[in-house]
Amino acid sequence: MLALGVLPVAIACSEAPPPPETDLTQSQETIASSGDRVQIVATFLPMYWFTKAIAGDVADVELLIPPGSDVHEYQTKPADVRAIANADLIVKNGLDLESFLDETIANSGNAKLKQIEASRGIEAIDRLSPVVEPLEEHGEDHAHEEDKNGHDHSHEAGNPHVWMDPVLAQQQTIAIRDGLIEIDPKNRSTYEANAAAYIEQLKQLDREFQEELKPYSNCSFITFHDAYPYLAQRYNLQQIAVVEIPETSLSPGDIQTTIEAVEQYQAKALFGEPGVDNKLLESLSQDLNLKLYSIDPLVSGDLDPQHYFKAMQSNLETLKTACKPLS
Numbered sequence: 001m002l003a004l005g006v007l008p009v010a011i012a013c014s015e016a017p018p019p020p021e022t023d024l025t026q027s028q029e030t031i032a033s034s035g036d037r038v039q040i041v042a043t044f045l046p047m048y049w050f051t052k053a054i055a056g057d058v059a060d061v062e063l064l065i066p067p068g069s070d071v072h073e074y075q076t077k078p079a080d081v082r083a084i085a086n087a088d089l090i091v092k093n094g095l096d097l098e099s100f101l102d103e104t105i106a107n108s109g110n111a112k113l114k115q116i117e118a119s120r121g122i123e124a125i126d127r128l129s130p131v132v133e134p135l136e137e138h139g140e141d142h143a144h145e146e147d148k149n150g151h152d153h154s155h156e157a158g159n160p161h162v163w164m165d166p167v168l169a170q171q172q173t174i175a176i177r178d179g180l181i182e183i184d185p186k187n188r189s190t191y192e193a194n195a196a197a198y199i200e201q202l203k204q205l206d207r208e209f210q211e212e213l214k215p216y217s218n219c220s221f222i223t224f225h226d227a228y229p230y231l232a233q234r235y236n237l238q239q240i241a242v243v244e245i246p247e248t249s250l251s252p253g254d255i256q257t258t259i260e261a262v263e264q265y266q267a268k269a270l271f272g273e274p275g276v277d278n279k280l281l282e283s284l285s286q287d288l289n290l291k292l293y294s295i296d297p298l299v300s301g302d303l304d305p306q307h308y309f310k311a312m313q314s315n316l317e318t319l320k321t322a323c324k325p326l327s
């Protein structure tokens with residue numbers, strides 16, 4: 001029966017070598033088994049880590065935005081459209097960070113696609129940290145300017161960098177776990193056990209941050225990416241963000257703001273980021289006689305979910321060193 005069924009196809013395709021029957025069988029099996037496993041797309045690295053940690057071996061997790069890409073400036077690629085069209089679930093941070101995907105999702109024709117916003121229910125901090133009041137010339141045109149740059153952060157949505165706080169990261173992990181259980185209840189016990197183990201590690205990390213940063217309460221630092229207000233709030237530090245998002249160059253106004261903020265807040269350090277050209281910050285650090293450190297917003301690095309802890313440990317060391325009083 002099977003051989004007869006395949007025969008006409010082989011004749012019709014006689015120009016090309018007919019696919020061996022075994023291949024056909026294999027690919028059918030692959031489709032059958034991947035149809036069985038839940039297909040998940042996670043938007044960027046922290047969402048991937050949390051999701052992968054929970055999914056373990058029982059679901060397939062794909063990362064959309066490659067490590068090291070700027071999430072704020074990302075533009076959708078054809079492969080992303082395909083991934084979203086084939087997924088059962090997309091895991092997003094939310095707070096408008098991934099609003100650039102809205103259209104792709106709407107146009108994907110994927111009626112079965114479920115979405116999780118891991119920040120759902122989390123009380124957001126205002127998008128702009130207090131020091132960075134929008135300049136007057138930005139006033140009315142602010143939203144348009146952001147659209148032009150390919151990101152559309154409404155101020156109402158709040159600052160999206162929730163994953164930088166190990167406590168809120170637990171809430172995000174729970175939101176993702178519950179979403180996975182909802183679409184794939186047969187693997188509930190696996191998701192629960194995996195999430196519990198990851199949350200235990202996040203709790204341990206939080207204890208270390210609490211303990212080790214206790215002596216440096218109110219330590220203020222200057223960043224050029226408004227990515228650390230949740231981390232700062234959690235551990236009684238003060239982030240002074242000079243620009244709203246990572247910018248390719250600092251304006252003379254930004255430099256002026258930095259100088260004023262250093263004085264006003266008695267800032268302990270300047271924080272640049274890995275993979276960013278820090279030349280301007282280096283000279284600023286010399287001029288201000290303030291040390292420049294590198295802090296990691298966790299959008300680059302290894303795909304292993306354990307990388308979150310490695311990078312955060314390194315951030316903890318950086319914060320301790322930067323906040324230590326000079327003696």
Ligand SMILES: [Zn+2]
Nearest residue numbers: 072161225227
């Ligand atoms: Zn950011």
